[in-house]
Amino acid sequence: MTTFNRSKSFNQKALGVGSPRSLSFGTSRINRSSSVSHCLRVLVVIGSLFSFFIAIGGGYIYVLPSFTQAFHGYGISKSNDSIGDCNVFDGNWIVDNSYPLYNASECPFVEQGFNCLGNGRKDEDYLKWRWKPKNCDIPRFNIYYILTLFQNKRIVFVGDSMSRSQWESLICLLMTGVEDKKSVYEVNRNKITKRIRYLSARFNSFNFTIEFFRSVFLVQHAWMPRHAPKRVRSTLRLDKMDDISSEWVNSDVLIFNTGHWWVPGKLFETGCYFQVGNALKLGMSIPAAFRMALDTWALWVQNTIDTNRTRVFFRTFEPSHWSDQTHRFCNVTRHPMSETEGTDRSLFSDATWEVVKKMTVPVTILHITAMSAFRSDAHVGKWNDNLSIADCSHWCLPGVPDMWNEILLYFLLYQP
Numbered sequence: 510m511t512t513f514n515r516s517k518s519f520n521q522k523a524l525g526v527g528s529p530r531s532l533s534f535g536t537s538r539i540n541r542s543s544s545v546s547h548c549l550r551v552l553v554v555i556g557s558l559f560s561f562f563i564a565i566g567g568g569y570i571y572v573l574p575s576f577t578q579a580f581h582g583y584g585i586s587k588s589n590d591s592i593g594d595c596n597v598f599d600g601n602w603i604v605d606n607s608y609p610l611y612n613a614s615e616c617p618f619v620e621q622g623f624n625c626l627g628n629g630r631k632d633e634d635y636l637k638w639r640w641k642p643k644n645c646d647i648p649r650f651n652i653y654y655i656l657t658l659f660q661n662k663r664i665v666f667v668g669d670s671m672s673r674s675q676w677e678s679l680i681c682l683l684m685t686g687v688e689d690k691k692s693v694y695e696v697n698r699n700k701i702t703k704r705i706r707y708l709s710a711r712f713n714s715f716n717f718t719i720e721f722f723r724s725v726f727l728v729q730h731a732w733m734p735r736h737a738p739k740r741v742r743s744t745l746r747l748d749k750m751d752d753i754s755s756e757w758v759n760s761d762v763l764i765f766n767t768g769h770w771w772v773p774g775k776l777f778e779t780g781c782y783f784q785v786g787n788a789l790k791l792g793m794s795i796p797a798a799f800r801m802a803l804d805t806w807a808l809w810v811q812n813t814i815d816t817n818r819t820r821v822f823f824r825t826f827e828p829s830h831w832s833d834q835t836h837r838f839c840n841v842t843r844h845p846m847s848e849t850e851g852t853d854r855s856l857f858s859d860a861t862w863e864v865v866k867k868m869t870v871p872v873t874i875l876h877i878t879a880m881s882a883f884r885s886d887a888h889v890g891k892w893n894d895n896l897s898i899a900d901c902s903h904w905c906l907p908g909v910p911d912m913w914n915e916i917l918l919y920f921l922l923y924q925p
């Protein structure tokens with residue numbers, strides 16, 4: 510039983526965040542039939558709770574000065590939460606000088622294109638923001654505890670370059686807790702590049718991997734069918750999962766995303782059209798096709814993934830902040846925006862909700878669209894690896910993807 514299961518005892522152990530004592534969760538359960546050990550367990554839980562609150566309290570004292578500088582008005586306020594019931598996606602960005610959580614120049618897994626400071630960005634305010642949910646806090650995790658929690662596990666990201674940047678972020682976050690940095694390496698000694706289909710960072714001392722599979726549409730991209738019109742060079746087979754999907758199966762955590770490639774420029778303008786079965790669907794709209802692809806994904810999860818073992822996440826659309834329709838100009842701002850100007854919603858995110866709601870197995874939505882929409886200050890902009898183009902889709906590292914990962918960890922630890 511070494512799963513990210515949804516049991517009470519798991520959550521109780523997770524509360525020992527400040528004290529990484531229960532290292533091998535799931536495998537060393539104390540004998541329940543003995544009342545002595547039961548008492549001990551209760552004591553341990555109380556002790557853990559106690560140290561947890563001390564740690565949280567300490568955290569508050571530590572960040573208190575920054576609370577007073579908190580900028581107001583960067584929040585989302587349309588919640589329907591009862592008190593104590595925390596929606597981590599409903600909150601606002603506040604200044605927190607304990608950020609950033611790592612130095613990109615010291616983490617070999619940050620690709621050059623995302624290392625904004627390394628590429629000459631001078632203002633550093635964008636590094637100092639923390640997402641604060643309204644009714645709770647996302648705790649600062651004890652990295653060593655997370656490392657031991659991930660022991661013997663396989664964490665898999667599937668999606669586009671946004672997924673790759675979250676992959677890079679999680680590795681860098683966790684590497685801050687690893688003394689021998691050389692014990693963390695890409696298993697095939699590959700360089701991180703934009704088109705690479707598979708990357709796997711192995712944390713050798715802890716025997717786990719964090720992997721990335723590039724699958725920008727999640728469904729299969731195929732060569733053009735026979736007798737297709739000339740303009741059709743390839744198709745997206747909306748009813749078939751990507752060829753490499755079988756490699757995602759035996760994992761403990763699976764995090765999906767897709768969205769940024771579902772645009773005319775990456776589809777029709779490159780000669781890529783939709784296909785269902787043997788039929789070309791030349792007139793099908795992108796939203797309809799996206800929805801069909803998600804339905805295919807949902808069925809695949811239901812039929813293929815043992816959700817008793819694998820915790821499945823889907824991250825919603827990551828908002829861009831371009832200044833124009835053609836995605837050629839953008840202004841990275843110095844501070845987050847106070848208004849999201851509509852970027853807090855996306856039809857891709859809405860479709861994700863609709864599809865996941867109908868699924869018969871548990872899937873957690875990482876609904877980062879609205880929270881990220883405020884962060885016009887956090888994009889790569891001109892500080893990427895190609896000085897001739899600006900980029901207001903991707904995010905600097907460290908930065909916003911770190912917060913996505915803190916929320917991911919929050920769900921793994923606290924939300925069954």
Ligand SMILES: *[C@@H]1O[C@H](CO)[C@@H](O)[C@H](O)[C@H]1NC(C)=O
Nearest residue numbers: 587588589590591592594596
């Ligand atoms: C808030 O949620 C509760 C339960 O989900 C629902 O009954 C209630 O109508 C909602 N209130 C508003 C204002 O949406």
Ligand SMILES: *[C@@H]1O[C@H](CO)[C@@H](O)[C@H](O)[C@H]1NC(C)=O
Nearest residue numbers: 611612613614615616626633
């Ligand atoms: C990050 O690390 C590099 C190389 O070690 C160092 O030069 C730089 O000052 C560090 N940056 C910050 C913000 O600490």
Ligand SMILES: *[C@@H]1O[C@H](CO)[C@@H](O)[C@H](O)[C@H]1NC(C)=O
Nearest residue numbers: 660661662663715716717718
């Ligand atoms: C490492 O983890 C794998 C599961 O991912 C497990 O099968 C294997 O036994 C572990 N190896 C050691 C040395 O613990």
Ligand SMILES: *[C@@H]1O[C@H](CO)[C@@H](O)[C@H](O)[C@H]1NC(C)=O
Nearest residue numbers: 811812813814815816817818
């Ligand atoms: C998952 O666990 C439940 C409850 O223990 C069980 O009924 C179900 O058969 C399991 N599913 C699989 C695919 O093993």
Ligand SMILES: *[C@@H]1O[C@H](CO)[C@@H](O)[C@H](O)[C@H]1NC(C)=O
Nearest residue numbers: 831832833837838839840841
């Ligand atoms: C970008 O910002 C500069 C200076 O703040 C401004 O002059 C310019 O119009 C902005 N460009 C766009 C495309 O918004």
Ligand SMILES: *[C@@H]1O[C@H](CO)[C@@H](O)[C@H](O)[C@H]1NC(C)=O
Nearest residue numbers: 622893894895896897898899
């Ligand atoms: C930079 O981007 C331009 C335009 O997309 C491209 O032509 C050029 O090859 C790129 N340069 C590098 C070094 O990637």
